[in-house]
Amino acid sequence: MKQATIALIGFRGAGKTSVGRVLARLLQGELIDTDELIVKSAGRSIADIFTIEGEGGFRRREGQAVEEAVRRRPPVISVGGGAVLDERNVERLRSTAWLVFLDAPAEVLWSRIQSDPAGRTSRPALTSLPGIEEVRELLKVRRPLYLRIADRAVDASVLSMERLAQQIKKDFEDYRAQRADSGQSTHP
Ligand code: S3P
Numbered sequence: 001m002k003q004a005t006i007a008l009i010g011f012r013g014a015g016k017t018s019v020g021r022v023l024a025r026l027l028q029g030e031l032i033d034t035d036e037l038i039v040k041s042a043g044r045s046i047a048d049i050f051t052i053e054g055e056g057g058f059r060r061r062e063g064q065a066v067e068e069a070v071r072r073r074p075p076v077i078s079v080g081g082g083a084v085l086d087e088r089n090v091e092r093l094r095s096t097a098w099l100v101f102l103d104a105p106a107e108v109l110w111s112r113i114q115s116d117p118a119g120r121t122s123r124p125a126l127t128s129l130p131g132i133e134e135v136r137e138l139l140k141v142r143r144p145l146y147l148r149i150a151d152r153a154v155d156a157s158v159l160s161m162e163r164l165a166q167q168i169k170k171d172f173e174d175y176r177a178q179r180a181d182s183g184q185s186t187h188p
Contacts, residue, residue, distance in 0.1 A: 011109050101152070
């Protein structure tokens, strides 16, 4: 089978980068994380990009990062929680990757966001709402979108990152085997 890509989508704190790292190891390849690409090419943190260039500047950089990630075709891509708000990013991702939505309730996401020491530099405020209220409010808009565009949704609040990555790998292999059996393209 040819090289295939899994793209992980979902809200901040869902575990996209952590699961992505394990998944990349299981698939013996690279994880491309779009937030990392953005920070590397900008030479500054995401919080600083928001302060200096505004959210618009960050979203432009995010579009370029998604483009680059898709072009490089790694086995695993993880994108920031807001990347799929731009239809062009969704099209690019869907044209090459199998999209997996890591789903979790607002309380779980908020508790993970709070306990992540890197969060302060990578997750600037997106609204003027405090704490978990921002998560709840944004999830109202984003969760239906994540669900609509994903090929598979998994509950990311119950299993360990390791088990979750194993489950996603197995689901993807089953999907590809089914497509191959029925004579359909195994792409993505
Ligand atoms: C964002 C999520 C962040 C990062 C940026 C904006 C968002 O990525 O891209 O702070 O709009 O939800 P993570 O989802 O990896 O935290």
